[in-house]
Amino acid sequence: MTEPFTRVAALREHVDQTVTLNGWLYNSRGSKGLRFLEVRDGSGIVQVVVREDEVDGASWDASGELTQESSLRVVGVVTADERQRGGVEIVASSVEVLALAEPYPITPKEHGVEFLGDRRHLWLRSQRQWAAMRVRNRIITAIHGYFQGQGYIQMDAPILTGNAVEGTSTLFELDYFGEPAYLTQSGQLHGEAMAMAHGKIYTFGPTFRAEKSKTRRHLTEFWMIEPEMAFYDLAMNMEVAEEMLVAILDAVLEDSRDDLEILGRDVGKLEAARQAPFPRLTYTEAVDLLTSDETQTMLDAEIAGLEDEQAALEDERDTSRAGYGQAKKGVKRRIDAREIEINGRLDEITESLRNLPQWKESAASFEWGADFGGSDETVITRHFDTPILVHRYPAVVKAFYMKRDPDDDRLALGMDVLAPEGYGEIIGGGERATDLQFLRDQVEAHGLPESAFDWYFDLRKYGSVPHAGFGLGLERMVAYVCGLPHVRETAPFPRLLGRLHP
The missing domain is CATH 3.30.930.10 (Bira Bifunctional Protein; Domain 2)
Structure with a gap:
């Protein structure tokens, strides 16, 4: 059947055309008179640009009250922009809230495996x-x-x-x-x-x-x-x-x-x-x-390499954290994101350094x-x-x-x-x-x-x-x-x- 809306995956085929997009709010940011909504629909994610002077009051209010994972309907023109994900964005002419989501429990911060x-x-x-x-x-x-x-x-x-x-x-x-x-x-x-x-x-x-x-x-x-x-x-x-x-x-x-x-x-x-x-x-x-001796030598080299990587990552994390208090808000976000990456990798290294000596012994025997x-x-x-x-x-x-x-x-x-x-x-x-x-x-x-x-x-x-x-x-x-x-x-x-x- 022909759907009465367009999916994100097909937006490249509709550049300079007006489309209807149904989806959920993945993320948003904005400033006075301008909002950027990241909308996902299951086939992909696209940025929707909402300008206060180009939409009616109800649409502007709707774009501001959206919470993460709220469902919405957007009507707008598809614009080519290779800087954006998928090479396109949508400039909205209307925004409608379908269902306002409660505070979403999964956030960009680190969550444990059991929580997830x-x-x-x-x-x-x-x-x-x-x-x-x-x-x-x-x-x-x-x-x-x-x-x-x-x-x-x-x-x-x-x-x-x-x-x-x-x-x-x-x-x-x-x-x-x-x-x-x-x-x-x-x-x-x-x-x-x-x-x-x-x-x-x-x-x-x-x-x-x-x-x-x-x-x-x-x-x-x-x-x-x-x-x-x-x-x-x-x-x-x-x-x-x-x-x-x-x-x-x-x-x-x-x-x-x-x-x-x-x-x-x-x-x-x-x-x-x-x-x-x-x-x-x-x-x-x-x-x-x-x-074989070849295997023992290979594992010894891997252990040494992981120990060097561990020391370098810990030094990078400590250096970034030392300057955190004086950093601007945007820089702090980047530091936080990088620290999540570093902590994840350090967890992997710690597990490997715990396992590798046992693997060496098991292989040899x-x-x-x-x-x-x-x-x-x-x-x-x-x-x-x-x-x-x-x-x-x-x-x-x-x-x-x-x-x-x-x-x-x-x-x-x-x-x-x-x-x-x-x-x-x-x-x-x-x-x-x-x-x-x-x-x-x-x-x-x-x-x-x-x-x-x-x-x-x-x-x-x-x-x-x-x-x-x-x-x-x-x-x-x-x-x-x-x-x-x-x-x-x-x-x-x-x-x-x-x-x-x-």
Whole structure:
């Protein structure tokens, strides 16, 4: 339909035309006879210029009584001005208040994570959160574009299941008309069935893990993209993962640079990260790198660099604060804003200096056969600018349905994709076992009820073929692309341990 108003994103198409804009007041400033309103409408932010001698009295009064996040309607002429955000501004001929907002609880000052989390429904309106959700949307459309362009069928796995996929310790159990059921950990097992019907499929839906974890990489509810491909082996599976990641990075770098700029993301790192082919390391090679002298030297240098940066930032903050009392109002605002930036960075440095010595010790003492922890993944990826693919893990740390390496039965034909810059695992997958008796033995060894997997065993009875697939965690991918330190900023309403509100 044709909307009876114009959105900020389309204003460039209406230069020198009169438009109607509906939105919310993001910020305002002014002087005698002149006011500047920053108005957001969900598609962007534009400056509205209100001159007392060019609007009626009601409009002038309305522009003065607006509070942050009040809703309003503006009629005015779009004027080109490359100094302004989006290259345009609106010179108002009328301003109407639609709803006057109460004092807004989120202000430009620093707020704690719990404060913002409790007000997530309002925090979503801030520029950084707005930009992150737009990047999330672009990542989603890029994923669909890649798979649809490659001939995959999107299908939906059930959210309620009668069986575990990734082990029983992280299941959310519920009563399903008198029998136990679980919120799914993954759509993969059902994805295998769908791949046997359609050849190449992908699922895109919510998954749940009852992990009592408070790390920056964990949510209890998150979205997974899980392709499954008949007649694919481990090598082909890794190629699909690589191609999909490059497609995502290409799309975001082409269409979301403005959003990445709002987030302060170093796009140069994303440019470097999309350079395929990505390095491929066996698990054994990754362990050798993790425990090497080269890694210890790298971490020592990083610690020294952070200590120097910490000292420089503390000196800058102290120097600015010493002259604060004599500074003019505008200078004080800049000092306050810079101090917020410095304090945020100092918090990051303090956390890193607390973690790095532990990471050094963990890396040096890591033993072959253990699974990589988050810090181990971070340290390994410190050596690379691109994502890396680590494959052929010890079977004991992988899921029961993984096919064993025919050259070494200790190993599973699994693979993980680890993102650079400390973001760790974003993809996990591998080639699936096709031997029926092997799967029966694995289900028994893991203490799982065989009756819950009878349908899964049928896939090996009736035309079994080599097949493979993987799962991409959407929120981890968003965190990596946006450069966000915690996955709680990657979902509209994140669900974490202890967080069900709002």
